[in-house]
Amino acid sequence: MAKSGPQTYPGASLSHWYQNAYAGDAMETNTIVWHSTEGTSLPTYSGGAIAPNLTAVPNWGKKRLDWYQHFGFDTSARALVNRAGGVETNTLNVCQVEIVGTCDPATHKRWGSTPHLYMPELPDWAIRDLAAFARWAHDEHGVPLSSGVTFKAYPASYGSNGVRMNGGEWMAFSGHCGHQHVPENDHGDPGALPMAAILAAAGKSSNSSGGSSSSGSSSTAQPKVSLAHVVAAARKDPSAPQGHVTYRAEVLVVEHALAAEGLLSSKYVDGSFGTRSISAYARWQRSTAGGGYTGTAADGIPGSASLKRLGARHGFTVTP
Structure with missing residues (x-):
């Protein structure tokens, strides 16, 4: 297979190059x-x-x-x-x-x-x-x-x-x-x-x-999460029929972040801000990284400060 594009990363040291000892297979990496x-x-x-x-x-x-x-x-x-x-x-x-x-x-x-x-x-x-x-x-x-x-x-x-x-x-x-x-x-x-x-x-x-590199011009925008939308989902989804979603795309961003923090099982990352997501978010609010909130301030309903802290760690922007 023919390889395309530069094969060494600019500035990388080749002092520990092993391809001469282990030839490997040619690929087109994706x-x-x-x-x-x-x-x-x-x-x-x-x-x-x-x-x-x-x-x-x-x-x-x-x-x-x-x-x-x-x-x-x-x-x-x-x-x-x-x-x-x-x-x-x-x-x-x-x-x-x-x-x-x-x-x-x-x-x-x-x-x-x-x-x-x-x-x-x-x-x-x-x-x-x-x-x-x-x-x-x-x-x-x-x-x-x-x-x-x-x-x-x-x-x-x-x-x-x-x-x-x-x-x-x-x-x-x-x-x-x-x-x-x-x-x-x-x-x-x-x-x-x-x-x-x-x-x-x-x-x-x-x-x-x-x-x-200057050969490409496309970019990936940072995901945006509306605080009002995820709050609405957190208030509506738990009491709605199983699997109900209010703002699926934005809730998924938050749930993926909670899962990455080890607070939410991946099987509950489904876009529905249900009881499992509420509990996971409450644990985030109580954590040091999430703000160290206690009592009713850690009720699992996202607040502006805790959501912005989560976004800063996991690459999404919080909007009103």
């Missing part, structure tokens, strides 16, 4: 699979035997991600399990990116003051540089700036997690997903990666630090 390394430095990947296409390493002094490339963009990497007799994983038109850091809250706590990236709480500069890569992959290779899957928080994202694709879904997928979504695998990384925020940032600009 999917990015995101991983977290669960470490604080560039892994050895057993000499390339289990390496992804690229690794993003935090540079704390310069507040940027330093990129290392191990295989060409359109060459299959080796970081996914691929079981005999099942669907293809590594070779199914996917580029794999490992982010040095952790998605595990227990590891995050144990590492304490040691500088590290924690996937649910990435700094702005990390989101910026991940978005720059996503934009480059879109502009140069046509990888959609979309996801459509829920990034569940670890450890709920491990194993049979309710968001892992089956073979047919995997073969039809294009865009951005995580290791936790790939069939035949059980890993839960990269946990609650703020994918919506990364893709929203990628849609805003085609020229960010860590790589640039």
Whole structure:
């Protein structure tokens, strides 16, 4: 298969290039699979035997991600399990990116003051540089700036997690997903990666630090959620017949964010702001990230401040 477009990400180091030892298969990539390394430095990947296409390493002094490339963009990497007799994983038109850091809250706590990236709480500069890569992959290779899957928080994202694709879904997928979504695998990384925020940032600009491209001009607008609409849904949907939806599209944005926070099971992400969504939102309101509200201020009915906090973490804008 002929490869099209540039095969190395601008600025990426080739000091840990493994394609000479493991040739891989030629592909036309349409999917990015995101991983977290669960470490604080560039892994050895057993000499390339289990390496992804690229690794993003935090540079704390310069507040940027330093990129290392191990295989060409359109060459299959080796970081996914691929079981005999099942669907293809590594070779199914996917580029794999490992982010040095952790998605595990227990590891995050144990590492304490040691500088590290924690996937649910990435700094702005990390989101910026991940978005720059996503934009480059879109502009140069046509990888959609979309996801459509829920990034569940670890450890709920491990194993049979309710968001892992089956073979047919995997073969039809294009865009951005995580290791936790790939069939035949059980890993839960990269946990609650703020994918919506990364893709929203990628849609805003085609020229960010860590790589640039001017060959594409399309953009992805940040989703908008009306506070009045989701409040109306939260007041009406729970008492309505099962499955009733008031403002499905906007409620789905909120529910995906709650699921990514580990507060709502993916099976209840259905666009209906029912009792499960009310309970999940109340837990968000009580959380530190959601504002630390108590009593009637944490009743599960969205308020402006808590909804804006959720939007800031998951890439949507709140309107009146």
